[in-house]
Amino acid sequence: MTDRIRVLLVDDQELIRLGFRLVLEAESDIEVVGEAADGDEAVRAVAALAPDVVLMDIRMPRADGIAATRAIVRAHAATRVLVLTTFDLDEYAFGALDAGASGFLLKDAQRTELTAAIRSVHRGDAVLAPAVTRRVIERATRGGGTANPLPPDGANDPLGDLTERERDVFLAIAEGMTNTEIAQSLYLSESTVKTHVGRVLAKLGARDRVQAVIMAHRHGLVDPRPGRS
The missing domain is CATH 1.10.10.10 (Winged helix-like DNA-binding domain superfamily/Winged helix DNA-binding domain)
Structure with missing residues (x-):
């Protein structure tokens, strides 16, 4: 039996964390190893638990998801960050990618999309919501500023x-x-x-x-x- 993918859930809303936990714990190859309610907690939890993948909210009190992602990627190269948000906006997508996130999905993603995304970033692939991918490419090909230069x-x-x-x-x-x-x-x-x-x-x-x-x-x-x- 192969090792399971160790996931840390980061969201300031407890019910959302519970929902993600229920979805992920139904998967035989995924294990939820911890939770955090803000970016500061997330950074400390990664240091203590060494998860393979972090499911990271963007808008949170104290350190937000972008700041937490940047700190995690710098200090823990083996941990991949998959950002989820309800806000389909450039500033969040580009901010997360610039911070070093390996993926960006909207919270309305289907269950199968979420679990597939976790497996993909764990393998080393990048995951972007289709709408985000289009805008990343459009901005880059226009020669406009991109947060991922x-x-x-x-x-x-x-x-x-x-x-x-x-x-x-x-x-x-x-x-x-x-x-x-x-x-x-x-x-x-x-x-x-x-x-x-x-x-x-x-x-x-x-x-x-x-x-x-x-x-x-x-x-x-x-x-x-x-x-x-």
């Missing part, structure tokens, strides 16, 4: 230093494919895909998959039409 493009060819296989992986990331989907598409093992993804991000100078997606769209490497991102 891109690294310099060097010779303006993001594929220049990539091997042929790494190019394939980069384009798959840009299409929003998970490691599992990339492995199936390219007939590789997931461990090999993870290695390629790490090398791609390092060569591009991208902090995470979100930056890689933005870079690909900015350079016109993928179809920007709805449903393609």
Whole structure:
């Protein structure tokens, strides 16, 4: 039996935490290891419990979810943060991504979407609500300010230093494919895909998959039409 994914719930509303707990504890591969009611509590709880994934609310008293996410990501690189909010607004989406969140979902996400998102960020994938993904890409391709700034493009060819296989992986990331989907598409093992993804991000100078997606769209490497991102 594989180890279960250890999750910390962070929300200032007790009933919401209870709802998440009931949903997640019904999953055989997920374990809720603790709860926190604000950002300060969340930072302390991560230090004490070392969860794999933090479900993080945005609007909370004292330290908010963005500040807590930034502190957690800086101090605990192995812990992934999945932000949930009722507010579908750019300032929260970009703020959370800039703070280092691995995912952003709205609280009206379906149960299956939530559990799938937890598993995805635990595997190292990035998760964005479709509406948020569209606006991240739109803002980046317009050249407007983004809270998740891109690294310099060097010779303006993001594929220049990539091997042929790494190019394939980069384009798959840009299409929003998970490691599992990339492995199936390219007939590789997931461990090999993870290695390629790490090398791609390092060569591009991208902090995470979100930056890689933005870079690909900015350079016109993928179809920007709805449903393609």
